[in-house]
Amino acid sequence: MSDPSQTGASxxxxxxxxxxxxxxxxxxxxxxxxxIITGTHxxxxxxxxxxxxxxxxVSRIPVREAxxxxxxxxxxxxxxxxxxxxxxxxxxxxxxxFEIRIVLESATAKRAxxxxxxxxxxxxxxxxxxxxxxxxxxxxxxxxxxxxxxxxEDLAVLNMRFHFAVAELSGSVSFISxxxxxxxxxxxxxxxxxxxxxxxxxxxxxxIIAAIDAGQEAKAVEVMARHVRRSRDSYFAMMAEKTP
Amino acid sequence: MSDPSQTGASxxxxxxxxxxxxxxxxxxxxxxxxxIITGTHxxxxxxxxxxxxxxxxVSRIPVREAxxxxxxxxxxxxxxxxxxxxxxxxxxxxxxxFEIRIVLESATAKRAxxxxxxxxxxxxxxxxxxxxxxxxxxxxxxxxxxxxxxxxEDLAVLNMRFHFAVAELSGSVSFISxxxxxxxxxxxxxxxxxxxxxxxxxxxxxxIIAAIDAGQEAKAVEVMARHVRRSRDSYFAMMAEKTP
DNA sequence: GCTTAACGTTTTGTATACAACTTCTGAGAA
DNA sequence: TTCTCAGAAGTTGTATACAAAACGTTAAGC
Numbered sequence: 001m002s003d004p005s006q007t008g009a010s011x012x013x014x015x016x017x018x019x020x021x022x023x024x025x026x027x028x029x030x031x032x033x034x035x036i037i038t039g040t041h042x043x044x045x046x047x048x049x050x051x052x053x054x055x056x057x058v059s060r061i062p063v064r065e066a067x068x069x070x071x072x073x074x075x076x077x078x079x080x081x082x083x084x085x086x087x088x089x090x091x092x093x094x095x096x097x098f099e100i101r102i103v104l105e106s107a108t109a110k111r112a113x114x115x116x117x118x119x120x121x122x123x124x125x126x127x128x129x130x131x132x133x134x135x136x137x138x139x140x141x142x143x144x145x146x147x148x149x150x151x152x153e154d155l156a157v158l159n160m161r162f163h164f165a166v167a168e169l170s171g172s173v174s175f176i177s178x179x180x181x182x183x184x185x186x187x188x189x190x191x192x193x194x195x196x197x198x199x200x201x202x203x204x205x206x207x208i209i210a211a212i213d214a215g216q217e218a219k220a221v222e223v224m225a226r227h228v229r230r231s232r233d234s235y236f237a238m239m240a241e242k243t244p
Numbered sequence: 245m246s247d248p249s250q251t252g253a254s255x256x257x258x259x260x261x262x263x264x265x266x267x268x269x270x271x272x273x274x275x276x277x278x279x280i281i282t283g284t285h286x287x288x289x290x291x292x293x294x295x296x297x298x299x300x301x302v303s304r305i306p307v308r309e310a311x312x313x314x315x316x317x318x319x320x321x322x323x324x325x326x327x328x329x330x331x332x333x334x335x336x337x338x339x340x341x342f343e344i345r346i347v348l349e350s351a352t353a354k355r356a357x358x359x360x361x362x363x364x365x366x367x368x369x370x371x372x373x374x375x376x377x378x379x380x381x382x383x384x385x386x387x388x389x390x391x392x393x394x395x396x397e398d399l400a401v402l403n404m405r406f407h408f409a410v411a412e413l414s415g416s417v418s419f420i421s422x423x424x425x426x427x428x429x430x431x432x433x434x435x436x437x438x439x440x441x442x443x444x445x446x447x448x449x450x451x452i453i454a455a456i457d458a459g460q461e462a463k464a465v466e467v468m469a470r471h472v473r474r475s476r477d478s479y480f481a482m483m484a485e486k487t488p
Numbered sequence: 489g490c491t492t493a494a495c496g497t498t499t500t501g502t503a504t505a506c507a508a509c510t511t512c513t514g515a516g517a518a
Numbered sequence: 519t520t521c522t523c524a525g526a527a528g529t530t531g532t533a534t535a536c537a538a539a540a541c542g543t544t545a546a547g548c
Contacts, residue, residue, distance in 0.1 A: 072316030174340035
C-alpha cells in the first residue's frame with residue numbers, strides 16, 4: 001500500500017542529528033506531509049485519524065501529533081471535535097507566499113551581509129559562521145554538477161538548502177524558524193508545478209553570496225529580492241501557460 | 245494551587261467563536277503559555293509532562309498536545325524522548341523579533357492600503373472588509389477611553405488587536421498566520437518589560453489607518469515601519485535604563 | 489412539502505497502561 | 519584521577535479503552 005522506504009528528509013529537516021531516534025510521530029508526519037504535497041490527499045479532503053492510523057500502521061496518537069505539527073505548518077486545518085482537513089491549495093496564496101519570501105529573505109540576506117562584515121573585521125567572531133559558509137560553497141558546487149547532469153529534481157532540494165543556509169548565515173533563529181514555517185507551503189506550491197527555472201536561477205545564488213561576502217547589505221537585499229521576484233514571475237508565467 | 249478561573253483569551257485568540265467547545269487541550273495550552281509568559285515557568289526549565297498533567301488536573305495527552313502547539317509558537321523546545329523545556333528568553337531575540345514585525349507589518353499595511361483602494365473603486369468588493377474596518381474604528385475609540393482612564397494594561401491588548409486587525413485588512417491569511425506565530429514571543433517580550441509607550445503611540449495608529457484609507461501604499465509602509473521602529477527603540481531604551 | 493427535533497452512528501478528545509528510550513549513578517579498569 | 523561501561527530509575531512515546539461531542543438520519547409535527 002504505502003511504500004516502506006523512508007522518502008522523507010525534506011530540505012527542511014537539516015537539523016544536526018544529535019539524537020538518531022526518530023519518533024514514529026514525526027515519521028508519520030513526514031509521510032502525511034508528502035502525501036499532501038504530492039496530492040494524494042487532495043486539498044479540502046477530510047483527514048480521518050482512524051484511517052490514517054490504519055494506513056500508516058500506527059495508533060491514532062502519533063497521527064494526532066503529526067496533524068498538530070502539520071497544522072502549525074499551515075498544511076492542515078483543524079477544528080475541535082470536528083477533525084482535520086487538508087488546507088486549501090497554496091496556489092490561492094501564491095502571491096502572498098512569494099511576498100513573504102521576498103520580505104523575509106531580503107532581511108536574512110541583509111543580516112548575513114552585516115554579519116559577514118563583522119566576521120571580516122573580527123568584531124564578533126562566530127565559529128559556526130565559517131562552517132555554514134563552507135556548506136554554501138559546497139551546495140553551489142554540487143548544484144553545478146547537478147545542472148551538468150541535468151538532474152533538476154535534485155536541484156530543487158539544493159535550492160531549498162541554499163536559501164536556508166543563507167538564513168543560517170543571518171544568525172537569527174527567529175527568521176530561520178519563520179522561514180521553516182512557510183517552507184512546507186512553498187514546497188507544496190512548487191511540487192504542484194515543477195518550475196524549470198532552476199538552471200537559469202542558479203548563477204543568481206552566486207551574486208547573492210558575493211554581496212554577502214562583500215558585506216554590502218543594500219546590494220544583498222536588492223539581489224535577493226530580485227531573485228525571489230524572478231522566481232515568482234517564472235511561477236506565474238508557468239501557471240498562465242498551463243491554464244490558458 | 246492553580247487558579248480555577250479561565251484567564252485565557254489572549255489577544256491572539258480573536259478567532260470567531262464558530263464552535264463554543266474548547267477542548268481541554270487548548271485550555272491547558274493557554275494556561276501553560278500564560279505561565280511561561282509571566283515567568284512562572286522560567287526560560288530553560290524543564291517541562292515534565294507528568295508534573296504539568298498533575299498541576300492542571302488532566303492526563304498527559306492534552307499536555308503533550310499543548311506542548312506541541314507551544315513548540316510551534318517558539319515558546320517551547322522539544323527533543324524526542326528527551327522532553328520539553330521553556331525556550332530561552334525572547335530578550336535575546338528582541339532585535340530579530342522587532343525586525344520581523346517591521347518587515348511583516350509593513351507588508352500587511354501596504355496590502356491593506358492596496359485593498360482599500362480596490363474597495364473604494366469597487367474593483368473587488370469584499371463584505372468582510374467593512375466589518376474589519378469598523379472594528380478598527382471601535383478599537384481606536386476604545387483606546388481613547390482607556391487612555392482617558394489610564395488603564396494601560398488594557399491598552400496593550402487593544403494594541404495587539406489593532407495590529408492584527410490591520411493584518412486582516414490585508415486579506416492575506418498567510419501574513420496573518422505568520423504574525424500569529426510570533427505573537428506569542430512578542431507578548432512574552434512585552435510582558436517581561438511592560439512598556440509605557442502606549443499612550444504616546446496610540447495616535448500613530450490613526451496615521452496608519454489614514455494612509456490605508458487613502459490607499460497610499462508607500463505612505464502606509466513608511467508610517468507602519470516608523471511606528472514599529474519607535475516601539476523597538478522605546479523597548480531598548482527601557483531595557484537600558486533598567487540594567488545600567 | 490418543509491421544518492424541526494430526537495436518536496443513533498461516527499469521529500474526535502482524553503484517561504490509563506505499557507513499551508522504548510534517555511539519563512543519571514556508580515562501580516571498575518586504565 | 520579519569521574514563522568507560524553496565525544498570526537502575528525516570529521520562530517520554532505509543533497502544534488500547536472509554537467518554538464526549540458533532541454529524542447524519544429518520545420521523546413527527548406544522
